Amino acid sequence: MRNEWTDLPVHIREVVEVCTGPITEVRPAVKGNHADIASMVAGPQGRVFVKAARKLAVGNGGPEVRSLRWEAAINPHVTEFAPRLLWVQESGEWLALGFEYLEGRHADFSPGSPDLEILAKVVEDLQARPCPGILDNKQVERRWEMVVDDASPMTGDVLLHADLNPANFLITSNRVAMVDWAFVARGAAWVEVALVIPWLLQAEAEAWAARLPAWVDADPGHLDLFAKAFADKWDLNLQTNTEPWAVQHAAYARAWARHRGCGA
8 A cells, every 4th residue: 555745754755855845736647566665756857657666675675666776767768758857856765766757547458458458558668679689688587487397488578567457557648658667678579468357358368469560479378477476466365465456357367267278
């Protein structure tokens, strides 16, 4: 659960205001679950989207801090696709990132939505971008090694956002941007498409995927393996996260596995 802006210690708010000037408005994000703080803040320099996380004593700062560090590291390599990172501030046990603020809507993945064409174009454009060297040691298959005996089919050299859900799209009048790059990784092209499938089960998901070479060219056995791994991983996630969206997503994942004949 996210905290309120006023929950931030004074010392981190002060270093943020070095970049923004005195803050006059705060609007918390209503979507997403990464970072302890995610809010639009306004000051004399304009609006900025701020994400902040508290460092934990173990685990290299904890998962939220690691996520923010990856977002900061990948941002210069994906400026065509993401809001621009403006600054990074650290104070005490807190890390804060300031991003270009974009006013837009989230994507609609319902049947017949024109946003499905946008999604397909984003996947193809992103996969045409060379994968930066900073991801050499961030392979997507590592996320799945706990639920499959052999995750090697997921290995590849393609740049993956790896979390292209509707809330991670910001669609403005003249731009489409993806946010929340915490799961960015290197891997096989089809993994990006497979990760989208459970979000599209009400929009003829595999018919949508069939327009993408990454899906058409993939080994069907690899897709079956991933569908089962995805469902198994979400069953594990429900042991610690029972929020309604997580329960629904786990159900979608299991339905997809059943559709491919590899899940109960």
